[in-house]
Each structure stands twice: as C-alpha cells, then as structure tokens.
Amino acid sequence: MKNVPGYVAEILSALEAAGYEAWCVGGCVRDSLLGREPEDWDVTTSALPEETMAVFAPHAIPTGLQHGTVTVRSDHKNVEVTTYRVDGEYRDHRRPESVVFTRSLEEDLARRDFTINAMAENARGELRDPFGGAEDLRRGLLRCVGEPDRRFAEDALRILRGLRFAAVLGLEIETETAASIHRNRELLRQIAAERIQVELMKLLRGKDAGRILRQYPDVVGVFWPEVLPMVGFAQKNHHHCFDVWEHSIHALEMVKKDDALLWSALLHDIGKPECFTVDGAGVGHFYGHAQISRDLADTMLRRLKCSTEFRETVVRLVEWHDREIPRTDKGVRRALRLLGEKDLRRLIVLKRADNLAQAPEYHNRQLDLDEGEAILEKLLAEDACFSLKQLAVNGRDLLALGLRGAEIGRVLDALLDAVVNGEVPNEREALLGHLRTL
Ligand code: ATP
Ligand code: MG
16 A cells, blocks of 8 residues: 555554564555545454564553454554454344454455445555455445345444445445345444434535435434424425425535534424414415424434533524524624624524525525624624623622622623623723613
8 A cells, every 4th residue: 555654554564574464454445545544544463462462562552352452552653453353143233242353354354344444455555355345436336245134233333334434435325235224224223322423423524414314314213203204394485495304404515514513404494394384375384493493403412412512502503593693783792692703603604504505586695694794703803892701890890899799790791781782882990880870
C-alpha cells in the first residue's frame, strides 16, 4: 500500500521479522482504496496475542486479550493489533459467545461484515480480497460477506452500519443485502440505544443520508416509530410541494456539518401528522405542530440516550423553528438573550432550510431571514449586550449596595431585560440609576 504510515509499517515489519503474517485490514484498506484518509489503522496478524505481546514488549498493552487485541505503541500513536480469529456462535444478535484464533487470514476476513471491509493489504502492496471488495467499491456497491440473513441475524448492528456506510461513502446497497436489511429490521430491537445513536449520528452526516432515509424509513421506524406517519403524508397546503417525510429530508439535505442542525431538520415537523386538520376550503393546517414536534423529539432523543446538552439544543431548535426571526434590533437582542449567538445562528440556518424545502413560490422568505441575519451581524459587530456576563454591573456591585442571595440574580436579570429592551444603555451609572427605580 502506497500510503501506509511509517509507524504502521514498522509494526508490520516487526511481526514479519518474527516469522508471523501481518496486514492492514478493514476500514483503513477500504478508505485508502477510496483515496480517503483512514481514521485509524488496524492490523491483523497470525501471531497469537501473547506472541504479539512478546514481539512488542514493553510497548504493548493487552487491551482485549480475550478478543485477541493488543494495543501497540509506535511513534507515540496506538495501533490495535488483533490476532486472526473466527467468531463463535452468536446468541444475542450482537456479540459472539466466544472467539477462536486461527492462522488463516481468509477465515478472519470471512467474519467481517461487508466485502468492502473484508480486505487486507500489507506494506508491499499485496491485496487480499477474497470477497471482491475492491470490485464492489469500484462499482459503488455495499454487499454482505456471505449470506445476508445470517450475517444480520448474528449481529443486528450491521443493519445500521450498512446504511451508514452507504450514506457516508455514497454506495448503493446490493439487491440481496438491501432486501435482507428490510426483512431483518426488527432485529435492531436487540441493539443497545447508545449503539443506534452512534450509527445514526454518522449516517445523518453522510453525503447521501437523504437517499438512504428515502429508501429505508422502515428501518428507522424500528427505533423511531414516530417517523412512520410522516412518510407519504400529504400536506394539502400550497406552501408545500412535498409530503412531510420528503420535506424533512429536503431540509436535512440543506443543512450540513452540524449534528444538532441535521437532527432538528429531520425532526422539525415530526408532530405534523398528529395535529393535521383540513378547513372548509380543503386546505390542510398543522396548528401547534412545533410544540408537538418538540415533545416527540424530546422523547425520541431520550430513547436513544443522547447527551442532555445535545437533546436540549435539538429540542429547542425544533420548538423555535416556526417562529419568525425578528427584524428589529430589540427583537434580535431578545432572541439572542434567549438562545445565545450559536443557537440563533443555527435557527436561521434551520429556517432557511425549512423554507427552501417548501414550494418555490415561497422561497422569497429568504429575504426576511437575510434581514434578521444582517441585524444579528450588526449587533454582534457593535458588541451589543444580551447576556449577564456582558452587563456593565455584576453581582459584586449589587452586594456592595446591600442586596443579598437570590435577590441579586433577580435584579441582574431585570437589569439585563431593561438593556435588551432598549430602556437603559449598558453603562454602569445608568444601570445603577435604573436600579433605584426598580
Ligand atoms: P470506521 O472506523 O470508519 O467507522 P471501520 O470499517 O474501520 O469504519 P470499525 O468499527 O472501526 O469500522 O471496525 C473495523 C473493522 O472491523 C471493519 O472494517 C470490519 O472489517 C470489522 N467489523 C467491525 N464491526 C463489525 C461487525 N459488527 N461485524 C462484522 N465485522 C465488523
Ligand atoms: Mg475503524
């Protein structure tokens, strides 16, 4: 392989010099064939774990001996070196009961999930690819190693890994594998919420996330049944040219690189089917959908055990997505006070995406957003005050004036409100003067 880094090549040659076979394997081989920078370099070897330990002592740590994994320190970086192994019987659709070491690289490659992940390459550029992974990569195909139904039954997480690789690498899922994913989707119920969360996070970042969501709503529906009513739900409203699911996917495709934005774009209208009404003229309405969407999103992110910070950010964006961005200094200062700069910026991006995913006649709403955003930039440039830490008086000033305890917080909040509302300039003397009127 042309681009094996030196610190990995050293590990391969040390193992070979000791009489063992050693190969780069899995994701790093796949990524270098694609011209992508691998996240990490994994090594697989015919050496048993204790043999690997002996070759690299004292620079080896027995991280997962029962699975055959030794972490080798090379040039200040860690490389996982794992003994060729075959997985024992699977009991819980997730982990093998036992692993058995083998001296055959081909047997090790056969336990791996997809053909593109089942290739090995050494420092001399020899490629071992018994399942045609390189050809699948060339053709843009994701395919199971072996019989898909069996492989997904062994470990149901592979279902989501498959969707994730397809979304991130822009691969089409081969027919048999695709049919098996649909057929076996219920097995995902055996998978821990945290694992689902990690895979979904990566999937939604993928350049082809939209395509995969369009093709596999049934799979997402196993852990998030709330999405299913969106699929094909006609909005009967001139603002919309797509059903709710397609609209949400369009919105997702228009925000990039920010997990909170991606998740809130996908979920911003999740409550629509629940509050749908049709008026006398046959026009559809969704009164109160932002609140219902907020509550559903909260439940859905809790179910996947998302961090509190991430959940609260997504939920707040969903809750706010249908409010106008203010177009006055005072309005924008208030929004800044409530959301902070980062989330107000996110909200503007979300609202742009939401609008661009609606019927083209309404895309001129972007101009209103431009206006609000210009005010935001102006206020930030002039260092406008919208948070307690920017306020020209602080808790110590109030203590000195004889205020105590919770009162201090309340008074600071009231002073900040007065500044944000334009009643008092953010200047010490003016604020202390205003205090006497409170
Ligand atoms: P990335 O690191 O970009 O997520 P990767 O392919 O390196 O992708 P890892 O989870 O790091 O994925 O796993 C390394 C390799 O181990 C994979 O390429 C694959 O060969 C194998 N592998 C990982 N998870 C599974 C699994 N659930 N079933 C079968 N093989 C797996
Ligand atoms: Mg990896």
